[in-house]
Amino acid sequence: MVELRDDDSDWSPAMIIKEMVEENEKSFIVRYCDGKFLVKSGIATVDSRKVRPRQPLVSLGEYELLDHVEVFDGSLWRRGVVRGILTLEGRYMVSFWGAKSAWQFSYSDLRPLMEWEDGIWQKRPKSKSGSFGKCYSRKRKRVEVEDCPDHNQNDTGNVLNANVFLLSLFLGLC
Structure with missing residues (x-):
């Protein structure tokens, strides 16, 4: 599982289906869904800069104002x-x-x-x-x-x- 960046710098869960390399540029075919589960879902080819692994679990304690x-x-x-x-x-x-x-x-x-x-x-x-x-x-x-x-x-x-x-x-x- 990975996270896929949308146009607004938000990240949504996705799954890599295939990795591709063309002219030293890496891209991925990913499966994604939106929060409605049906409205905007499908398969897309995206640049490697729009994909990142899921963030590791971090125990922070408590958050402070303006964090x-x-x-x-x-x-x-x-x-x-x-x-x-x-x-x-x-x-x-x-x-x-x-x-x-x-x-x-x-x-x-x-x-x-x-x-x-x-x-x-x-x-x-x-x-x-x-x-x-x-x-x-x-x-x-x-x-x-x-x-x-x-x-x-x-x-x-x-x-x-x-x-x-x-x-x-x-x-x-x-």
Whole structure:
């Protein structure tokens, strides 16, 4: 199993069917599905820069405000920033690039943001600024919290959905 980059720099699960090399350029034929399991699925030939292995499991402990993370959102790993911590519920408020609001996610739906470079997983250094803007002071306005049932599942909801998604991809149901 691998992850396939879409146009928005999100990563979705995929399976390599065949590896091809033409003129020293590597490409892959992959099987992929979207979160609806039927709407956008199929087989595609993609450049090697759009494919990476699945990120290794990393036990991080707890995330801090403004940590850059990836969130499993339905069928994609999306980049986000931790904007709030709901300590008693074990949940995090995460906003995505270009969004003014934040959504709740369980700890089990988050993973540290890592980059696949030269065949090695590189941890992103902890930074309180970066692609999502400057470090905010206490005077920062509160973000609007969306109450979206798809994003506010129980602790195992998205992990279970990810496993069902991967199983259906493997079995060729997509």
